[in-house]
Amino acid sequence: MNTFKKLTAGLALAGSMMGTTALAADGTLDVVFINDGHVAPYHVAWLSGFEDALKAYDEAFDDVKVTGRWLSAEGSLEKMIQQAEVTINEKPDVMFVNAINVDAFEPLVAKAQAEGITWIAVHSPMDSADYSFTLGDVVNGTNQGMAMCALSGGEPYKVGIMLGQAGNPSGEARREGILKGISTCDNIEVVAEQPADWDTVKAQSITENWLTQFPDLDAISGVTDGYMYPAIAVSQNSGRTDIDFYGYDGDIPIIQQMEGGNVKADILLSGTREGWNFVQMAYRIYKGEEIEKVYDFFTPLVLSKENHEIALANGFPADVQVYHVEDALEVAAKGYLEFGPDSVK
Amino acid sequence: MADITAPQRRSFSLDGLTLRYAVLVGLIVIASIGFSMANENFYSMTNIGILLRSISVLFLVSMGMTFVMLTGGIDLSVGSNVAFSGGVGVVTLVSTGSPWLGFAAAILAGMAIGWINGFFIGKLQLSAFMVTLATFAAARGLALVIYDADSINVHDPVFLWLGGTSWGNLPVVIPFVALMFVALSILLYKTTFGRDVYATGSNFNTAFVLGRQPGRKLIWVYVLTGALAGLSAIITVGRVSSGQPWTGLYLEFDAITAVILGGTALAGGRGKLLGTILGVLLYGIIINGLVLTGTNPYLQSVIKGAILLGVVLLDTYTQRGKA
Amino acid sequence: MQDFGKLFRENNIIFVTLALCLVFFLISPRFLSVDNMSAISRQIVPIGLIALGQFFVVVSGNIDLSMGMGSVLFAIVLGVIFGVTGGVALGIVAVIVFSLAFGFVNGLLVAKLKLPSFIVTLAGLFIAQGLSGLIIPRGQQIFLMGGFFRFVGAEKYFGFYASFLFLVALFALAYVVYNHTRWGAYVIAIGNSEENAKLAGINVDRVKIGIFMFSALCSGFAGVILSSRMGFVQPGLDGNGLLLDGIAAIIIGGTLILGGRGTVTGAFWGLLFIGVTNNALNLLNVTDVWHQVFKGSIILAALGANYVLWQSRQAEAQ
Structure with a gap:
């Protein structure tokens, strides 16, 4: 042996x-x-x-x-x-x-x-x-940023971005991508950028502070879906149901908040x-x-079908791979569909 | 005068401690037999080398913590201090190019935090818990500031030697830790400083009346612990060939656990370095074995807590049996 | 004379807190906005519960290190019960029962077996941390949806959050118990000298067990409020950060860590101090890096101030 x-x-x-x-x-x-x-x-x-x-x-x-x-x-x-x-x-x-x-x-x-x-x-x-x-963190981030551009509706649009731990390469790359995507249009203003250190509790405090600090905040973007759980809960509990969310990770509970909910885009890592x-x-x-x-x-971008059409009409590049919510949920829940034993038999 | 009470106390505590050491050795034997049955690699020379190297920092920090706890104190800042003094050392190395200046800077930085602790605790007689809780936060913060929250890679072979080199399966840091153990044992058992450490812990006021200046001694105890944190920082940098701001996170909890396992009383005055060594070994073997067996990290926490409680409970029962 | 010292120490922290508020207001006028004040009032609730429970433990000359991780564990108990049965009331009852039992075991080990509370609750910290991951299936996150969680997390009465009012009520209750009942006197007596307390006929063991049950219950409440506000539970939250903030609050508020001395109002002001500091550092976009340095220095400064007060009191006494 x-x-x-x-x-x-x-x-x-x-x-x-x-x-x-x-x-x-x-x-x-x-x-x-x-x-x-x-x-x-x-x-x-x-x-x-x-x-x-x-x-x-x-x-x-x-x-x-x-x-x-x-x-x-x-x-x-x-x-x-x-x-x-x-x-x-x-x-x-x-x-x-x-x-x-x-x-x-x-x-x-x-x-x-x-x-x-x-x-x-x-x-x-x-x-x-x-x-x-x-x-492909930079590309994914760029897709998130471009989706925000395409779905923001052309009006002035204020967004806060929650970052990873300072110095963390993945977080930095995602941030770089998101900013790059956002820079493709000129109606979006980044009003705050703050590291939440991959910590949900910190994300919660930051959300609460932002909601106070920026009464006209339109969206919260994050480099991980971990931030989205408290951000969504805090916003809704404060009656701020008008805020949009842009996630990253493809966590199932977050994708579930897309159809008819306030999550506009996510990156399907899962x-x-x-x-x-x-x-x-x-x-x-x-x-x-x-x-x-x-x-x-x-790692495709996830959008609802409806939003995908709106985005395309607003000039979102057609060559970006997009999964619609239903498909994204399917493959996220059942990893074997894409990567199971059948995929290599 | 002081010697009238000292021998009595010692002969009593020796019995309790000997028992504790027997318990620890027993647990170490049981744990290692168990793990070696679960995994044939446990007893391989390579694994033993890995095990010892992985706990070398814990050895040093815990020996410092033993001094502190013998005085009835506690030092929550050691983990943060390892990150801080490492940062000072690495930045000095990078900016001057001299590893020796880097070493000196790291140890001095560690001693500086230790001195702050000692000043507030010894001189102003403030609670060790609170003072070191403050430096726990401040030193970690300073480390983050120094590194700008990023890591710095280190390539200097001299700086990396202590923590990174192995002679065959034997990491050089092991004989180094053994030497430190001998040196610290001499300091604790053969010098007046060491006797004063015990006296301070036994009774601060008595020591004060006897003219042993416990306040000043306390400062030196914390400075010593800080210096050991600085040394640990050098070893850590060598081990991970870079300076890291988040290094040594919650190391103080591990060290305190190991020292308590080793039979040093929280109230001070009772305990020996040998016990700490056994405590660290037991702790290290368990952690190593749990990694080998791929145990769920949550279960590892429960096991850690159960062992801590179990050993202390066992101690209480054996002590009571004698009374 | 001692009364004067006590009063001065309490006022000391009040002045420092108010001065800090003024500084933050000058830097950012939004700091004193009603919205931000109410955000602070909500953020301090979990820390406040930890501080309140810890207050009695520390005055009695002990410490409870398991409170932070305990609150994470109890939040997960709530989440699991709610996730399985969908019953909120059942979940709350489970948290209360479970936390009281946890505190009872801590208290029993400390009181009856004479083990140091530091060791017992350090072990408790590890065990709570481990259990929080083991009782939740595969460490998954559970959403806490529904009226109750919204109520705890965000409901307001007269402009105040329900959770904050709950905290204030609990502090008021603690004030009465601590200052105007035998119980409070017992706790102080034990903190000053267990021997004397025993000689005075106090059932020391029972009081101690009660103290640890109360601190665990406070952790339970903290867990419920924390998770309701987040809208979901998940193991691995940083309970230790909560613990250390809570301890810092009561020490800054003038509680003696060695036991026997401290005031409930002082603890409350210490809590406001920590809450204001945390909030301002976020609001002013101070990077996290400096956050820690700042906090550590503030604790040291508060300790130094306590020392100066102590010195002056010594001088007056002579």
Whole structure:
């Protein structure tokens, strides 16, 4: 068993040099996902999608035993490094690592690859990693901003944007995109930008302050749907039912607020989908399929059908991929539709 | 005069502490057997190296916390201080290019926060809990200001050496921590400073009457803890090859838990560094094992709480049995 | 003489708070708008509940570190019961029962087994944190919709939020209990000297257990209000931030952390001080980075002020 594993490890290493990693079929596929946290709504959906997908793949394919687990660094880089070290020593086949700081992981990537582990850098790409799983945050953000332009109706329109933790690359990229999208029209004024540190409680206080501070606020935009839950609840409870919301993440409860509700646009990442996509990707690597070194997660914009038509009439580019609410909810709830075992059979 | 009461107190506490140490060793054995059955990799040299390296910072900080708690105090600021002093060290390194200046700056910065704590607690005799709660917030804030809430990558090999290098499976930081343990043991058990630490905790007023100047001693205890936080910062930077503003988050809770596990009394005056070492080890083994077995983080919290309560309860029962 | 010192300390925090308000008003006139005042009044409610529960614990010479994470746990109890049965009343009853039981266990361990409250409630903090994630299926978020949550979260009477009025009523009740009943005297006596309290015939154990049950109940209320305002519950909220704000409020309000001394009105002003500071730093767009530095320095300054007062009182006494 041990020598066999070493042999496959050697093969895997050779494979990775050629750009495609073939984890020779020894009948097991062990996938470990080290995440930066586990409590935000997005993370919850993400980790459960990952768990469900592992189970589904294990049941669907008789020739391979699919196992795996996720670990949460709870926001601590030291903890994440320790978890990565321990995991490397366990020699799984594939590691997905959502690194809190990419540079700190360079030595560990090399170590993992020497052990024949395929390292997949999540969200922030790494040159040294075998693959990077990216989101296209700038493009997504731009789509959100352009949707706001197209749906704001041409009148002066005031928006507050809730940002991620200062210095966080994903948050910065999303912000950059949103501002870029907004800059395509001139009727939108960004009256406030404030980091809410991915924290729902902070988002709640910020919403309350904004509603007081800007009695004529038209919309709240955020770099994560985690901010939308309290923003929607606080606005509605204060009787401010006129405020529009522009989300990011594709959380199911938020998309549900689109049809007839005040959420105008969202970006369909959906944690469930991403979790399923991870396992699909690991399986494709295991099968020796060729995958782009920088794998871009398919993340369409979500609009209601009605709003999509309005947006198009207002000059929203027709080539932007848009899912209507019904379709978005379907794929978000059922990760297997896009990324299940059937997708690779 | 002071020695009249000291031996009595010590012989009594030794019994209680020996029992506690036996309990801890027992728990460590049980935990490691359990984890090794759950996962064959637990006993591998690599894993032991990883385990020890991951708790090296906790070792240092907890030893400092032991001094503080022996005086009957507490230091909630150590985690924030690790981030702050690391920030000062890294910024000094980047701006001067000298790792040695960086080291000195980090340790001095740690000592500065320690001095502020010590001044308010020792000199003004304010509550350690409140003072260090204030520096807990302020030091974290200062760290964020220094880093501008972003991380700074460090490439200097000298600066990274202590926290980042391994000799085979043995991280260099392990012998370093062992050396610190010996040095701090000498300081605590063989010097008048150490005797005063115990005396301060046993009874502040008596120590004051006996002319041991507990106020000034207290300042030095917090400065020492701050210096250890500065050292921990250097190790942490080496480990993650970058300076991070959010490093050491809630480290103080871990350190306090480990020190309490190690049998040091919250009221001060009773406890030993050996106990702290055992406490950190038990804590580290459990965390490592839970990672190995992929245990749900929420369950990990419950286990942490249960062990803390369990060990203290066990202690109460054994103490009562003797009485 | 002591009365004078007490009065001065209370007024001290009142003056500082009012001065702070004036400064913020000069920087941003909107600060004193009715809307913003009512926003502050709403934001301080959860912190205020933590502060009030903690007040009695601290005066008795103990501390309850589990209050912050406790409120997260109790909010989730509410969410789970509501999510499963759809019953609000049942959820509230469950929170009350569960929180009282939680506090009872804390109190029992502290009073009967003589364990330090710091350790017991630190363990309680970890356990509450863990349970909050374990009792909710897969850590999912549960929406709290319906009249009751809207009422708690946003209903106003005479221009005041219902939740704020509830807090004020609770503080008033606490004021009466603390100053005009035997119970209050017992708490102070225990904080001053447990031995003496026992010699005076006070049932120390019972009082202590009661104190911890009350603090846990306050956490329960804080959890209900926090989650109603957010409109949903989810584990992993930062309960510790709430805890530390609550402790800071009562200490700034002049409560002695070692026990035996403190006033309810002082605690209330300390709470306003924290609330005003938090709100202003947000309103003035002060970056979060400086927020922490500011807060830490303010606590240190308040401690320093307490020291100066103590010194002057010592001098007067001699």
